[in-house]
Amino acid sequence: MALLEVNEVSKDFGGVRALNFVSLEVNKGEILAIIGPNGAGKTTLVNCINKVYPFETGNIYFDGKEITRLPSYKVAALGIARTFQNIALFKGMTVLDNIMLGAHPKMKSSVLSSGIYWGLAQKREIQYREKIEEIIDFLEMEHVRKSVVGPLAYGIQKRVEFGRTLALDPRLIILDECMAGMNLEEKEDMARFILDANEELDKTIVLIEHDMGFVMDISDRVLVLEQGRKLAEGSPEEIRKNPDVIKAYLGGSADGKGPSPSKGEP
Amino acid sequence: MELTFPNILLENVKKYGDKKDAIREKDYGVWQSYSFTEYLQQVKLFALGLTALGFKRGDKMAIIGDNRPQLYWAMVATQCLGGIPVPLFQDAIEDEMHYVLDHSETKFAAAEDQEQTDKLLNLKERCPHLEYIIYDDPRGMRHYKQPFLMSFTDVQELGRKFASDHVDYFEDEIKKGKKEDLAIICYTSGTTGQPKGVMLSHENIIITARNAINEEGLNEKDDVMAYLPMAWIGDFIFSFAQAYVAGFTTNCPESTATVLADMRDIGPTYLFQPPRIWENILTEVMIKIEDADFIKRTLFHFFVDLGTRVAIRKMNHEPVSLGLRLLYRLGEFFVYGPLKDHLGLSNVRIAYTAGEAIGPEIFEFYRGLGVNLKQVYGMTESSAMVSLQRGNLIKSDTVGPPLPQVEIKITDKGEVMYRSPGVFLGYYKNPEATQETLEDGWVYSGDAGFIDKDGHLKIIDRAKDVTTLADGTIFAPKYIENKLKFCPYIKEAVAIGMDKPYVTAFINIDHGAVGNWAERRSIPYTSYTDIAQKPQVYDLIYNDVIRVNKSLAEDEQLKGAQINKYLILHKELDPDDAEITRTRKIRRRFIAEKYADLIEALYSDRDSVNVQAKVTYEDGRTTLINATLKIREVEVFS
Numbered sequence: 001m002a003l004l005e006v007n008e009v010s011k012d013f014g015g016v017r018a019l020n021f022v023s024l025e026v027n028k029g030e031i032l033a034i035i036g037p038n039g040a041g042k043t044t045l046v047n048c049i050n051k052v053y054p055f056e057t058g059n060i061y062f063d064g065k066e067i068t069r070l071p072s073y074k075v076a077a078l079g080i081a082r083t084f085q086n087i088a089l090f091k092g093m094t095v096l097d098n099i100m101l102g103a104h105p106k107m108k109s110s111v112l113s114s115g116i117y118w119g120l121a122q123k124r125e126i127q128y129r130e131k132i133e134e135i136i137d138f139l140e141m142e143h144v145r146k147s148v149v150g151p152l153a154y155g156i157q158k159r160v161e162f163g164r165t166l167a168l169d170p171r172l173i174i175l176d177e178c179m180a181g182m183n184l185e186e187k188e189d190m191a192r193f194i195l196d197a198n199e200e201l202d203k204t205i206v207l208i209e210h211d212m213g214f215v216m217d218i219s220d221r222v223l224v225l226e227q228g229r230k231l232a233e234g235s236p237e238e239i240r241k242n243p244d245v246i247k248a249y250l251g252g253s254a255d256g257k258g259p260s261p262s263k264g265e266p
Numbered sequence: 267m268e269l270t271f272p273n274i275l276l277e278n279v280k281k282y283g284d285k286k287d288a289i290r291e292k293d294y295g296v297w298q299s300y301s302f303t304e305y306l307q308q309v310k311l312f313a314l315g316l317t318a319l320g321f322k323r324g325d326k327m328a329i330i331g332d333n334r335p336q337l338y339w340a341m342v343a344t345q346c347l348g349g350i351p352v353p354l355f356q357d358a359i360e361d362e363m364h365y366v367l368d369h370s371e372t373k374f375a376a377a378e379d380q381e382q383t384d385k386l387l388n389l390k391e392r393c394p395h396l397e398y399i400i401y402d403d404p405r406g407m408r409h410y411k412q413p414f415l416m417s418f419t420d421v422q423e424l425g426r427k428f429a430s431d432h433v434d435y436f437e438d439e440i441k442k443g444k445k446e447d448l449a450i451i452c453y454t455s456g457t458t459g460q461p462k463g464v465m466l467s468h469e470n471i472i473i474t475a476r477n478a479i480n481e482e483g484l485n486e487k488d489d490v491m492a493y494l495p496m497a498w499i500g501d502f503i504f505s506f507a508q509a510y511v512a513g514f515t516t517n518c519p520e521s522t523a524t525v526l527a528d529m530r531d532i533g534p535t536y537l538f539q540p541p542r543i544w545e546n547i548l549t550e551v552m553i554k555i556e557d558a559d560f561i562k563r564t565l566f567h568f569f570v571d572l573g574t575r576v577a578i579r580k581m582n583h584e585p586v587s588l589g590l591r592l593l594y595r596l597g598e599f600f601v602y603g604p605l606k607d608h609l610g611l612s613n614v615r616i617a618y619t620a621g622e623a624i625g626p627e628i629f630e631f632y633r634g635l636g637v638n639l640k641q642v643y644g645m646t647e648s649s650a651m652v653s654l655q656r657g658n659l660i661k662s663d664t665v666g667p668p669l670p671q672v673e674i675k676i677t678d679k680g681e682v683m684y685r686s687p688g689v690f691l692g693y694y695k696n697p698e699a700t701q702e703t704l705e706d707g708w709v710y711s712g713d714a715g716f717i718d719k720d721g722h723l724k725i726i727d728r729a730k731d732v733t734t735l736a737d738g739t740i741f742a743p744k745y746i747e748n749k750l751k752f753c754p755y756i757k758e759a760v761a762i763g764m765d766k767p768y769v770t771a772f773i774n775i776d777h778g779a780v781g782n783w784a785e786r787r788s789i790p791y792t793s794y795t796d797i798a799q800k801p802q803v804y805d806l807i808y809n810d811v812i813r814v815n816k817s818l819a820e821d822e823q824l825k826g827a828q829i830n831k832y833l834i835l836h837k838e839l840d841p842d843d844a845e846i847t848r849t850r851k852i853r854r855r856f857i858a859e860k861y862a863d864l865i866e867a868l869y870s871d872r873d874s875v876n877v878q879a880k881v882t883y884e885d886g887r888t889t890l891i892n893a894t895l896k897i898r899e900v901e902v903f904s
Contacts, residue, residue, distance in 0.1 A: 133294035138405070143523040145295060200408055 001064060003028040003204050004049070004080075004172060009058035011044055018044045020228040021057065026172065026206055031198055033207045033215045035239075036225035037249050042208045043085060045225065046174050050082050051075045063171070077105045081165035082174040085208075087157050091150035095160050098149055099135060102167030103128045128167075135166045138201075139193055155186035162193065166201070173197065174206045179214060187211065191218055212250065216240065224249065269445040270468040272346040274510045276440065279306045282513065286486070289335045289509075292520040292528050300335060308335075310436050312418065313343035315425030316374065317435065319398055319416075323348035323442070326370050326451070330354040330363070330386075331378020333492040333518045336402040336418050338506060340376035341450075341496075345468075346440050350448045352463075353497040355455075355848045356382065357841070362461075362848075364389050366453050370463055370694065371395045376418075380406040383415070390414075445469035451694050452499050454646045455847035463694030464499075464646045474649040474688035475507040477670045481656055482616055486513030488535045489613075493518070493525050494543075498849060500620055503650040504538040529610030537614055540621035541748075542850050544628055544639075547609060549754040553782045569597035573634025574627075581633070581660050602635045611637055618642045620650070621849060623725060625748035626662035633660070641665045643725060647709055649688030653723045664722035674723060675708075681729045682715040683708045714742075731854060733764040739826030741769065743854070746827065749817060753810040754779045758839050760852055761829070762865055768830040770868040772861070773807055774838050780806070795836045795893050804898055807834060811900045819903035828902045831868050836877060836893035864895065873897050 002025035011019040019041045026032050034042050048055045051072040059068040067075050081102070089098050107124045136145050139159050144152060149160060158178055165173045175194070179187050191214055197203045209215050215222060215236065222239040224231040226248045232239055239245055267273050278288070284301040291298050300308065316327075327344040329337050329351050341351040352370045354363055356378070363385060367375070373395055377383045383401045387410075390396055401407065402418045428435070449468040453461040478484075492505035509516045514536070519528035555566050576594050579586050586594075606612045619629070620642035632639040640655040643665035652674070655666030668674050672686035685708045692700040703710050714732045715725040726732055727744040735741050743761035750759040750771065757776035763769035777794050780803055784791055791797035815828040839845040839852070845860065846852055858865065867875035874896050 130294065133296075137294060140521075142295070142520050143527070196406065200406070 002026060003063055004206075005061040006045075006049065007058050007060070009045070009048055009055050009060065011041075011048055011053060011055045018228050019048065019055070022225070022228070022230050023058075024223055024230065024233070026204060028171075028204055029198070029202065030220040031194070031205045031207065031218055033209055033219035033222045033236075034225060035209060035212075035215055035222060035249065036231070039227075040225040041228040042225055043176055044228075046082060046176055046206075046208065049075075049174065050080060073105065076168065076170075079168070079171040080174065081168045081170035081172070083158070083161045083165055083176055083178055085176045085180070087154075087161055089149050089157060089161055089164070092148060094146050094148055095141060095152070095163075096132060096136070096145045098160055099132050099163040099167050100125070100128060102164035103131065103169075105168065131169075132167060135163050138166070138196070139163050140189075155182045155190075158182065158186075158190065159193070162190070162197075166197065166203075170203065172204045172206065174208075176208045177210065178207070179209055179211045187214060194218060268443065269472050270345065270440075270443040270447065271342055271449060271472070271507075271510055272440040272443055274472070275302075275306060275309070275342060278302050278510065278513055282486070286513070287515045289338065289516045289518070290532075291335050291518040292524070292531070295520075297517070297531065305335075305339070308422070309339045309343045309346065311422040311425035311429070312339055313346045313425065313436055313439075314428040314432070315421035315423070316343060316347060316349075317432075317439075318424040318428045319374075319421070321347055321349060321374060323439075325349045325374065326352050326372040328352050328354055328367055328370075328372045328375040329496055330358075330375065330382045331356055331402070331496075332522065333494075333496055333501070333505065334378055334402055335518060337376055337378060337496060338492075338516070340400070340418075341506065344374075345443070345449060346436065348439060348442060348447065350451055352451050352453070353495075353502070354453075355495050355497045358385075358848065359842060360385055360389055364392055365460060366463075367393045367396060369460075370451055370453075373397045375399045377401045379403040383407065383410070387412070387415075443468070445472075446691075448691070450502060452497070452502065452646050455849050455851065462696055462699055465691040465694050466646075466649055466688075467691055470649045470688045470690060471503065471507045472511060473671070474651050474669070474686070475503055475511045478651055478654060479508055479512045481654060481670065484508065484512045484514065484536060484616070488512065488514035488615075489532055490514060490516055490536050490538075491519060491525070491529055491532060491534045492516045493522070494539065495848070498540075498621070499646040499650045500538055500540065526610060530607075533610060533613040535613050535615050537611075537617040538642075539617070539619060540849065541619050541624035541628070542622075544619055544624060544632065545751060548628055548631060549757075549776055549779050551605065551609075552754040553779050556782065556786065565600055569593075569601040570631065570634060573597055573602060573636070574630045575634075577630050577633035578662075581662065598636065606635060606637065611635075614638065616640070618654075620644065622851065623727075623744055623748055625752045627749070627752040629662045633662075643723060645711065647690045647703065648684060648686065648711075649690070651688065652684050652686065652711075655722070659720060659722070661720075661722060664718060664720075664724045666723065667721045668723065674717065676716055677710075679729070680714045680716065680726075680732075682711045682713050682723065682725065684711060685709070735763050735769065735826060736765055736767050737826065740823055741827055745824075746771070746814065746818070746829065747852075749814045750810065753807075753813075755783065755806055756810060758846075758850075758852075760839075760854070760857055762858070762868070763827065766869060769827050770865075771811070771829050771832040772857075772864070773832055773834045775803060775807065775834060777838070794838065795891060798834045798836055799893065799896060801896075804834065804896060807832070808898060808900065815900060815903055825904070829900055830902060831897055831899050833864065833868065833875070833895045833897045836891060836895060837879060868897060 004026040006024045008021045008023055009019055010021050036042055047053045062078055198205050219236055222236050223233045224245050232242045232245050279302045282302045284303040287299040288302045288305040289300050327349055329341055331337055344351045352372055354366055375386050377386055386399050399415050400418055400421055404417055445468050448465050449471050450466050451463045453463050490505055494501040505516045517532045519525045555563055572593055576586055576590055617637055617639045642651055643653045644651040651669055652672055653666045653668045672684055674684050689709055712729055713725050714727055714729040715723055718724050727742040732742050741763040746761040747759040750756050755776055756773055758774035760772040775798055789802055811829050811832055818824045818828045841848045845857055864875055874894050876894050879891050
């Protein structure tokens with residue numbers, strides 16, 4: 001059974017059908033990449049899974065449980081975490097605090113005791129501090145742990161967001177364009193962290209990405225969306241050779257040869 | 267008590283038990299400490315585990331990684347079993363590692379993490395002696411299934427089991443240790459040829475460490491930071507040997523990126539660093555000050571100048587007027603105190619610079635701030651310390667009087683020779699080199715120097731490097747290079763002049779400092795090669811070369827050694843390219859060969875020269891860089 005099942009989901013924004021009966025499955029332990037031209041509906045799809053948007057048709061199952069009607073905070077508590085395309089960190093808080101916030105759904109204490117930072121709230125925070133430190137160690141961010149997020153470099157902010165998803169200890173992590181705006185070294189670091197999270201921490205990962213080089217290098221399977229519809233699905237090799245995909249997105253000459261993955265975007 | 271490190275450890279445990287921290291490491295944001303009792307326990311388990319794996323007396327254990335308690339435990343555990351640690355530089359590339367591992371016939375290797383383990387795994391086939399690789403940080407190695415690869419804690423588990431059947435084995439092995447046994451084989455970085463394995467006994471190191479401790483009044487209340495390469499004899503003497511003999515606590519920072527912050531946490535009382543670290547700190551301070559507002563900058567430059575002047579007067583034992591002293595106090599309040607606090611230097615009572623000559627201006631800067639910086643001279647072959655500045659006689663251009671029990675003499679050719687209880691036992695498996703260097707207990711240091719009127723040793727340069735220009739003027743390249751490097755914009759310099767009509771220089775700009783300077787003046791640039799050739803940068807450097815020339819002109823003997831022309835190199839000199847050693851010493855012969863056409867251009871009429879250089883990246887890939895280097899003439903003073 002797949003970890004995540006999306007069945008025939010459609011989403012309308014007024015007269016625009018952003019998603020048109022899209023179905024997909026994410027298997028446990030894999031890295032799935034969702035690619036497609038801008039406006040294809042990738043972020044909309046993620047927002048539906050995450051329940052940021054309600055959707056018109058279809059249903060979604062996570063680990064056998066239906067989440068179609070659940071509000072977004074309950075979906076998060078079940079173990080789905082995500083990052084945002086434009087970074088949604090609290091710019092005035094430190095890296096440590098931002099990541100700790102990710103663990104919030106797991107720290108159960110009353111409003112009063114959290115407000116005074118006493119008793120159970122304090123104990124929980126100390127417990128979680130250790131977990132957060134492990135994440136900081138994992139993502140090699142010791143040198144910025146006490147820095148306020150706002151002035152930090154873009155690449156580091158993306159890493160902090162990724163750290164925040166890890167703090168939830170989710171089973172599924174959805175990364176929305178986590179490589180955008182990064183130079184080669186930062187991308188390589190991020191790719192390594194994603195692979196480590198997948199291999200060492202057993203996280204299933206869904207990536208929305210435009211950098212073809214990385215998509216081809218690290219994903220197990222690739223799904224292509226175009227204009228709200230699933231265009232193709234398969235291994236990176238299959239997708240690279242798929243003529244429809246090449247025409248719609250990858251680009252290439254009439255003889256059907258696509259660009260080589262290591263050169264990055266077309 | 268037989269003078270060995272394991273015995274000292276047992277003594278320390280009796281003295282301090284669990285009431286004092288032997289070593290600390292910052293991990294997960296928190297300082298984790300190990301008392302002497304815990305330290306011994308960790309060492310014992312590891313040692314017994316090694317025994318279970320077949321470690322025999324005389325076996326070698328390679329140590330490679332950043333400074334971590336586990337690696338220090340591995341070192342002393344090896345010594346407890348009568349083995350010999352062989353530390354390697356953590357940034358060593360595979361060929362360098364292969365040479366040392368193979369030459370030393372190392373059977374065991376203790377690696378810090380995946381990076382080092384991967385290098386060792388790649389080398390294992392070429393190193394037939396290597397049997398076991400033991401790692402500390404398991405991250406990234408979950409799927410590594412090799413049978414000869416084990417974690418530090420796995421080995422300790424084996425040790426625990428072994429201990430139950432062999433109750434006194436550990437203590438018995440320690441009793442077998444003698445002071446003449448080797449405590450370490452330290453491979454020197456080698457400015458010429460392959461590295462040589464310097465054999466140092468427990469006695470060599472302990473006596474040297476102890477003499478320095480007694481002279482300087484170091485004791486168990488001191489705190490030091492351990493972040494310099496474990497393969498450097500300086501780190502071994504400082505964070506291991508002296509820590510044992512004096513009983514002070516060693517603190518390992520979380521990562522190389524957090525050293526400064528961690529230093530501020532600990533506030534070490536004793537520091538031992540090579541000149542380049544002192545230079546780097548100065549450069550960073552200078553860059554940051556340029557970004558400060560007008561008042562801060564003015565205050566800074568005024569008081570730093572004042573501090574330097576006061577420090578020089580004090581060193582010369584000249585009187586310091588009341589006015590100056592009051593101003594100095596003000597300086598402490600406004601500038602020196604806050605700056606030292608920022609750099610983590612507030613509690614430093616004793617600071618050494620060692621490993622190479624430090625530029626006098628840099629030395630005076632720190633003394634001006636009130637940092638008790640002193641020069642130490644020595645080398646791996648001397649257990650790191652031959653002479654030590656102390657007491658109230660500190661000078662910026664000497665390395666001090668010899669340590670107790672050290673004898674110094676100067677040959678007719680002006681080479682420094684020394685004899686002391688710290689003198690090494692020989693080069694491992696290299697009797698020819700040993701014979702050339704060691705004679706009746708006297709070591710040919712290879713450095714040119716003399717003893718001045720105050721009994722201080724003064725080192726001019728490597729004997730082979732002190733030459734003359736074509737007209738007979740003395741040419742000591744290091745002296746000129748150090749003067750140039752005082753400038754924060756110059757990271758490295760190579761002075762050329764042997765048998766030539768005049769002196770010229772290759773300059774490496776400091777990417778960070780010059781980049782910062784360029785940004786503030788809205789000068790765009792792309793890469794290091796690009797910014798290095800900007801005319802504005804040439805002008806910037808010109809001013810400093812003039813400064814050096816003026817300074818050289820003041821000395822009769824050195825007037826003729828002023829720099830006539832310079833060029834800025836297109837790439838930084840790098841140990842990976844074999845241009846400098848891992849401890850950043852310039853390999854002159856190699857550079858003269860590699861850049862022969864640049865040198866030829868400097869001594870011709872040309873005002874520029876094309877260069878195509880092969881550059882090796884960290885992962886072994888190579889590429890070719892093309893650049894046109896401008897040659898600038900400089901005014902020479904009479």
